[in-house]
Amino acid sequence: MKVRTVSIRVERLSKKWKNFSIPDVSLRVANDEYFVIVGPTGAGKTLLLELIAGFHKPDSGKIWINDVDVTAFPPERRGIGFVPQEYMLFPHMTVAENVEFGLKMHNIQQSERKKNVKEVLEFMELSSIRDRLPMTLSGGEEQKTALARALIIKPKILLLDEPLSALDVNTQKKMQNELKKLHEELKITTVHVTHNQVEALILADRLAVIKDGTIIQTGSPEQVFHKPKDDFVARFVGFENLFEGKILENHGGVARIDIGGVTVEAVTEKVENCVVGVRPDDIIVSKRSFRSSIRNTLKGKLIDFVDMGSLVSLTVNVDTASFVALITKRSFLEMKLKKGSGVYLSFKASAVHVI
């Protein structure tokens, strides 16, 4: 394990704000680390991020950034790069003007500004759209502009609030890779807030699972996903369908993977051993096999089910692999499922997450 210095230290932070409450949070983010805070909607993720950014004064507790106590600092003096939800580009400024804004606020000379903006736009591959207004940009372009705008002031830490949730699924995958690449190249300490477990799994060096303003578990993705501390974490991270996988073959990005006697197909570039995850709500359950474009159809046996109100959680064994699937109460009743029933599980190759 590499020895890392601590970049962000949050100690016994508490805050009540509107409907949100953070009773007592402590956390450490190491230098260069990509740290993901993951939790359901309303868990206080954004509030925690905005406390670190300095948009709220904590009721109690302290925050250090690079060993400086910034608790009393206004946001503009904390050396942060901030990308809020929906990016919030300045709608009255072009891409280049958006990116230049931070330099202007730091009273950098114009010639210096122009040079810096040009460099950052090139680095983020935004040069061709430099004179466009935000309203004409695609989601991915907006996100890159927001990142460029945050990065140009060379922040000590980068704070990202749900940076991928405003994008369509395809762009999401692409921008996920962009974020990863960016972090590898710039080595900037990053705190990324999301409600999406898969995002956390793929991007995080370490992650914290948060619920009702309290951090339930912190650790590497492997630690959290393999050894969830409690039911909540287990359910929330979609732990149910996680398998050790062996890639049998990979043809142009579509791999056949063995997960304990069962073969599934997944969209991935990977060729070696991996961890395979399928979210319970991505699985379609039916009593008969039906022909469709869905790549993975597995025959299994219903072992158990748990009534969760409007949803029913099914445990289905396929050979030695045990899957959990979520279906609506209504389809559960319509299919007249009983323990021991034979069922088919279908899920798209793109719903198989290879880590």
Add this chain to the structure above:
Amino acid sequence: MKEGWLRERSPFIIASAIFGFLMLVFILLPIINTVALSVDKLGSALMSFEARDAIFMSFYAAFLATLFTFIFGVPLAYTLARYDFPGKSIIDASIDLPILIPHDAAGIALLLLFGPRTMIGTGFSSIGINFVDTLFGIVLAMAFVSSPFMIRSAEDAFKAINPDVEKVARSLGASNFKAFLHVTFPLAFRGILTGCLLTWARSISEFGAVIILASVPRTAPVYLYDVFGNQGLGAAVAITALLIITAVVIFVIIKLVTAKPLKPVY
């Protein structure tokens, strides 16, 4: 919609059409009639120094009243749009009071506070500012009755801006004030401009509060009242038409400013 409206000749639709038409006639006919009656006299009315001075006084005082409500009203609007604090709903409700109070009553209320023998009035008097029968009095009366237009327009404009854009500006090194100046204000500009035009227009048309505080120097509505009282209906026609035409021009400008599609605000 339109086809259905024409095809379905139910008594209700027909009655609505007739009543609606009469309402329209009621609004437009006096205006058109006045302008038509005055066509040959408009030129001479414009040539009259008194009329021109009065109209200029109205425009000028209204401009100052707009400036005053801009300087003090925009910060209030911003505070109301951005922050929650105890008693906010009371402050919020009280902003609209000047619209509800009869305007001569508003004038008297101002006189009771800023008049010559009052504490505040004496204070201002000592630095050379008097409010009775002066430009200051006119501006005071205009600003009081038209301030809700400025505050509400600006407040709506600020509310339409996501506070997150200000947060980004702060994170990029902007102080509170700089974030407001470079991001919030430009984004709210059209709404604030609309507020300015409405305030200005409402100030020009103000009579009741103004005449209580200042019957001289004469603004256009006060001048019109004088002409009507001293020289009768005939003499008042041209200046009336002039005021109506002015109002129409201002109205068109407001429509032009507000009609342009707004940039999507986050």
